[in-house]
Amino acid sequence: MGKLLVSNLGYPRIGFDRQWKKCLESFWQGSLDQEQFFKDMKDLRIANLQKQKDLGVDWIPVNDFTFYDHVLDMAAMFNVVPKRYQNLSTAPVSLTTYFAMARGTQENVACEMTKWFNTNYHYIVPEYEQGVELTLTHNKPLEAFLEAKQQLGINGKPVIIGPLSFAKFSKGNYGTLSKYVHKLLPLYIQTLQELSAAGCDWVQMDEPFLVVNITNEDMELLKHVYQEFKTAVPKLKIILQTYFDSLENYEQIIQLPVAGIGLDFVHGYKENLKSLETFKFPEDKILGLGLINGRNIWRCDLMEKYKLIQKIFQFVPAERIWIQPSCSLLTTPVSATGEKKLAPFLRNSIAYSDEKLVELKHLADACNKGLDSVTEFFNEAAAALKDLEDERLKIKINFSLENLKSIGIERSESFESRFEKQRASLKLPLLPTTTIGSFPQTTQVRSARNKFKRGALSSEEYEKFIKEQIEKWVRIQEEIGIDVLVHGEFERNDMVEYFGEKLVGFAFTSNGWVQSYGSRCVKPPIIYGDVSFKEPMTVKETVYCQSLTSKPVKGILTGPVTILNWSFVRDDVPRNEVSYQIALALRDEVLALEAAGINLVQVDEPAVREGLPLKKIDWSDYLDWAVKSFRLATCKVKPETQIHTHMCYCEFQDIIQSILDLDADVISIETSRSHGEMISAFEKFKYSKGIGLGVYDIHSPRIPSKEEMSDVLTRGLKVVDTKLFWVNPDCGLKTRTEDQTIAALKNMVEAAKEVRERLIK
Numbered sequence: 211m212g213k214l215l216v217s218n219l220g221y222p223r224i225g226f227d228r229q230w231k232k233c234l235e236s237f238w239q240g241s242l243d244q245e246q247f248f249k250d251m252k253d254l255r256i257a258n259l260q261k262q263k264d265l266g267v268d269w270i271p272v273n274d275f276t277f278y279d280h281v282l283d284m285a286a287m288f289n290v291v292p293k294r295y296q297n298l299s300t301a302p303v304s305l306t307t308y309f310a311m312a313r314g315t316q317e318n319v320a321c322e323m324t325k326w327f328n329t330n331y332h333y334i335v336p337e338y339e340q341g342v343e344l345t346l347t348h349n350k351p352l353e354a355f356l357e358a359k360q361q362l363g364i365n366g367k368p369v370i371i372g373p374l375s376f377a378k379f380s381k382g383n384y385g386t387l388s389k390y391v392h393k394l395l396p397l398y399i400q401t402l403q404e405l406s407a408a409g410c411d412w413v414q415m416d417e418p419f420l421v422v423n424i425t426n427e428d429m430e431l432l433k434h435v436y437q438e439f440k441t442a443v444p445k446l447k448i449i450l451q452t453y454f455d456s457l458e459n460y461e462q463i464i465q466l467p468v469a470g471i472g473l474d475f476v477h478g479y480k481e482n483l484k485s486l487e488t489f490k491f492p493e494d495k496i497l498g499l500g501l502i503n504g505r506n507i508w509r510c511d512l513m514e515k516y517k518l519i520q521k522i523f524q525f526v527p528a529e530r531i532w533i534q535p536s537c538s539l540l541t542t543p544v545s546a547t548g549e550k551k552l553a554p555f556l557r558n559s560i561a562y563s564d565e566k567l568v569e570l571k572h573l574a575d576a577c578n579k580g581l582d583s584v585t586e587f588f589n590e591a592a593a594a595l596k597d598l599e600d601e602r603l604k605i606k607i608n609f610s611l612e613n614l615k616s617i618g619i620e621r622s623e624s625f626e627s628r629f630e631k632q633r634a635s636l637k638l639p640l641l642p643t644t645t646i647g648s649f650p651q652t653t654q655v656r657s658a659r660n661k662f663k664r665g666a667l668s669s670e671e672y673e674k675f676i677k678e679q680i681e682k683w684v685r686i687q688e689e690i691g692i693d694v695l696v697h698g699e700f701e702r703n704d705m706v707e708y709f710g711e712k713l714v715g716f717a718f719t720s721n722g723w724v725q726s727y728g729s730r731c732v733k734p735p736i737i738y739g740d741v742s743f744k745e746p747m748t749v750k751e752t753v754y755c756q757s758l759t760s761k762p763v764k765g766i767l768t769g770p771v772t773i774l775n776w777s778f779v780r781d782d783v784p785r786n787e788v789s790y791q792i793a794l795a796l797r798d799e800v801l802a803l804e805a806a807g808i809n810l811v812q813v814d815e816p817a818v819r820e821g822l823p824l825k826k827i828d829w830s831d832y833l834d835w836a837v838k839s840f841r842l843a844t845c846k847v848k849p850e851t852q853i854h855t856h857m858c859y860c861e862f863q864d865i866i867q868s869i870l871d872l873d874a875d876v877i878s879i880e881t882s883r884s885h886g887e888m889i890s891a892f893e894k895f896k897y898s899k900g901i902g903l904g905v906y907d908i909h910s911p912r913i914p915s916k917e918e919m920s921d922v923l924t925r926g927l928k929v930v931d932t933k934l935f936w937v938n939p940d941c942g943l944k945t946r947t948e949d950q951t952i953a954a955l956k957n958m959v960e961a962a963k964e965v966r967e968r969l970i971k
């Protein structure tokens with residue numbers, strides 16, 4: 211029997227110590243010059259490759275590395291650059307242009323940013339503009355391929371986003387998808403020809419959209435495109451890679467003229483296996499078997515995976531199988547070796563990127579050399595998972611979906627009658643202004659928190675510091691004239707971690723960083739067992755804030771679905787159960803805030819949309835439990851208590867009805883970064899509860915002008931009832947500087963005043 215190989219689909223770019231983030235930020239701040247920036251990035255890139263080589267990966271991905279985002283790289287490579295950036299430099303797409311597209315400049319707004327399927331990674335949306343000529347500005351996959359070859363002797367496998375998916379990621383007036391793809395086609399072909407001429411054997415063409423839904427036209431286009439590739443570059447082997455769910459149109463897609471097909475056998479396990487059993491697998495292709503969960507951190511049950519491979523052998527022989535992670539390891543931390551503080555039972559039961567590659571290597575050995583060769587490793591893993599199970603029993607709560615039914619999820623009164631009561635008690639002006647919760651996390655704030663964590667600051671000192679920050683920002687908000695104040699979230703390192711630390715069932719890593727967007731990384735908590743409430747989590751700071759001002763203060767919590775979606779979740783129970791458990795715990799917190807005299811509580815759910823399953827048939831089930839979870843957490847308050855929610859950076863159009871079903875009194879929603887798309891959505895759908903359409907993008911350092919924001923308000927007011935309308939930024943302000951925040955908020959309040967006056971007249 212031939213040998214089964216190990217392949218990887220993408221490696222985290224951030225580095226073990228988040229060198230990537232530091233390098234980028236120093237470059238942006240000007241403390242690193244371009245030459246040094248290139249050098250440091252190259253060192254990291256090479257180190258990442260070397261590591262995979264050392265771990266025994268047979269097919270190592272190249273071109274997965276980027277200076278910001280791999281979708282943006284493709285846009286820059288094909289000159290899908292909006293005109294507004296084109297005078298920034300004379301070079302085709304300079305670094306200045308590249309980062310301007312990603313982050314915006316004082317003169318120009320950034321390109322839209324949105325979530326990568328149902329993950330918390332954000333990509334930059336390619337923005338096609340008529341009249342911009344598409345060309346191959348540089349061949350990045352080729353550069354990556356040559357670098358790996360020259361520096362390390364690695365015969366890398368360039369990763370490229372396939373034309374159908376790239377087109378579907380793009381926005382703009384490009385006409386039909388087919389027309390656009392035909393414009394891109396020669397550029398793809400040139401890229402591939404140059405790769406082939408340089409001696410490249412395999413290219414991984416990612417077509418993640420093939421798991422979402424495919425129309426007949428898509429299918430025809432796909433056939434055409436891959437036939438063109440075959441004709442133009444006959445020697446180059448393409449593996450058509452899919453992930454995050456099962457392949458649609460399996461029967462037809464396996465007939466495409468490509469040399470391999472990669473399937474996710476974790477997230478699309480059942481359906482992909484069924485397709486394989488029903489339609490078999492062509493004899494001229496490699497099967498990329500996505501075996502190990504690339505999106506979670508649990509060590510896997512190796513015996514179960516081994517048996518799965520054996521089962522697959524009925525359809526595909528070993529020499530035509532590559533075992534690989536289910537998707538790129540982009541959404542998994544780098545290496546678990548840094549986790550010295552985790553309890554041993556957890557430390558032993560997790561696997562980050564490197565450990566996942568080790569698992570794959572052992573599975574390959576088990577198949578190639580026999581099970582005996584891996585006994586020790588298999589036994590050790592099984593014992594670790596058994597320990598985890600024992601620990602879970604210790605925190606088990608009395609919870610079942612059955613007893614949930616007896617707990618109501620309805621507010622005591624309808625929105626209309628709540629609305630009147632809240633209006634009477636809160637006495638807010640027309641178009642009330644507010645912010646989303648966080649204020650700048652300055653170096654000073656971060657350093658105080660770190661000192662406190664290290665023990666260098668006593669809890670009294672730290673508390674005093676937090677109080678000072680709250681007070682400072684209460685005064686700033688009052689000064690600016692904001693109507694509903696927030697305390698600023700200074701005590702929170704991260705909106706999920708903060709709550710996880712105070713609930714039962716969570717654990718925290720020291721180094722479990724994953725990239726969220728640009729240089730921003732997050733460290734998702736681990737939910738390893740049942741979740742329950744221990745003690746109030748936000749009452750102290752919120753109540754202190756309220757004690758300083760006569761303006762109403764809004765308490766801010768992170769919602770159940772967001773906590774779930776932004777954590778590494780146990781995989782031994784269904785996700786909805788975990789979500790309900792979190793909701794029940796938050797319900798106690800909401801009621802504690804209300805009891806302490808807080809009249810507005812915002813439960814943030816920015817991650818609701820991203821958790822939406824990729825296939826439409828799975829939507830209603832998910833939305834049903836997501837909505838129930840939110841309502842479970844919030845419905846018990848008095849009619850006078852105003853429940854807010856907040857969402858951002860997603861395609862919300864599809865789920866507006868469910869957003870309304872949350873029954874929140876007010877939602878604040880990102881609008882500006884997506885260039886007003888939300889406003890158009892409300893032309894079609896009448897939103898009948900309180901709503902604040904974000905009036906400016908908070909990710910960009912540029913200060914929006916008053917005029918710009920009153921434009922957004924004016925447009926918004928055409929589609930939303932005036933008395934339901936709120937004014938707020940797109941999202942929290944933690945990533946901005948204090949000066950930027952104050953300047954922007956001043957303009958925002960001015961804009962609101964101006965429009966308000968106009969309305970009253």
Ligand code: GLN
Pocket residue numbers: 646647648699705766814816856857858941942943944
């Ligand atoms: N309340 C959070 C903040 O203001 C919300 C952040 C988010 O939506 N991601 O930072």
Ligand code: ZN
Pocket residue numbers: 646816856857858940941942
């Ligand atoms: Zn947000």
